[in-house]
Amino acid sequence: MSTDRGLTGKTAIVTGASRGIGLAIARDLVTHGVRVCITARRPEALKEAAAGFPESQILAVTGKSDDPAHRREVLDAVAETFGGLDILVNNAGINPVYGPLVDLDLDAARKVFEVNVFGTLAWVQDAVKHPGLSFRDRGGAVVNLSSVTGDTPSPGIGVYGISKAAVSHLTRTLAVELAPQIRVNAVSPAVVKTKFSRALYEGKEDEVTRDYPLGRLGTPEDVAAAVTYLVSPDSAWVTGQILTLDGGLTVAGGTA
Numbered sequence: 001m002s003t004d005r006g007l008t009g010k011t012a013i014v015t016g017a018s019r020g021i022g023l024a025i026a027r028d029l030v031t032h033g034v035r036v037c038i039t040a041r042r043p044e045a046l047k048e049a050a051a052g053f054p055e056s057q058i059l060a061v062t063g064k065s066d067d068p069a070h071r072r073e074v075l076d077a078v079a080e081t082f083g084g085l086d087i088l089v090n091n092a093g094i095n096p097v098y099g100p101l102v103d104l105d106l107d108a109a110r111k112v113f114e115v116n117v118f119g120t121l122a123w124v125q126d127a128v129k130h131p132g133l134s135f136r137d138r139g140g141a142v143v144n145l146s147s148v149t150g151d152t153p154s155p156g157i158g159v160y161g162i163s164k165a166a167v168s169h170l171t172r173t174l175a176v177e178l179a180p181q182i183r184v185n186a187v188s189p190a191v192v193k194t195k196f197s198r199a200l201y202e203g204k205e206d207e208v209t210r211d212y213p214l215g216r217l218g219t220p221e222d223v224a225a226a227v228t229y230l231v232s233p234d235s236a237w238v239t240g241q242i243l244t245l246d247g248g249l250t251v252a253g254g255t256a
Contacts, residue, residue: 006233008033011082013074015065015123016092018045020194021145024220025089028228030057034087037078039063039070065092066119071126079132087231088127088135090120090144095160098199109159116163120144121170128178136181141231144171145223146188148246152255157200164188168242175240183239185230190246190256192218200256213248 012029016022018040026036030053037059040046050060059081063070078085093116097108124142127135146168149161168186175184191200191208201208201217209216226243229235244250 005032010034010086012087013037014089015039018049020196021220021223022091023049024224025227028224035082039074066115075130084138085133085135086138086140088142090123098156101158112159112163117166140182142184143227143230144186146186148188148190148250148256154256172240186242187226188242188244189218189223190249211254213252
């Protein structure tokens with residue numbers, strides 16, 4: 001059932017969308033009449049996620065977001081199935097390391113940047129240049145997933161925060177370079193209750209929540225609603241912005 005918001009008939013790609021924030025974003029976009037291609041690494045999880053959508057509005061392609069062949073497969077499939085692209089949501093991200101930077105495995109750090117930063121840039125590059133998508137001509141919108149850890153150091157996840165700081169600056173730079181045809185923004189959440197972030201709150205949720213003025217952690221649906229706003233005509237005069245979603249955490253002096 002569509003509630004429109006000027007998005008009916010649009011086409012989107014959401015990376016890392018088999019669960020959590022990415023899946024919630026895809027669901028919210030479909031609710032607003034968008035046809036969505038979802039991607040993720042694990043075939044079974046992606047198949048299960050896709051089963052929850054109307055067949056006419058969903059396309060699922062398995063692969064790694066930092067793999068050029070996977071990106072080509074996704075973009076070709078979207079061009080063939082839907083005839084173009086209007087929305088790109090770069091949600092895929094990793095954080096395989098925990099601990100102080102002085103002990104950081106540099107190969108692991110390179111992988112974090114390969115997926116979180118260079119992968120994000122590559123999806124934008126490939127979408128803009130793909131001849132069958134007309135992304136620029138259709139007045140495309142990009143939303144990248146950043147994090148409040150990119151603004152304020154968070155214990156144990158330093159390299160993740162550094163990569164997200166890069167995503168925020170990448171977003172601002174792309175917004176300038178791709179204007180006026182394509183708008184580029186980002187959302188920057190604090191702790192959202194997903195499997196990806198459960199190490200940050202599991203077993204201590206009451207303690208963690210005390211730092212949030214709004215009295216709770218985020219949900220995937222909180223992030224999804226913000227993304228839908230940023231890709232809709234409601235934000236037609238918004239580009240280069242990093243929208244913080246943190247329940248008041250950072251203005252109260254807290255860290256994720």
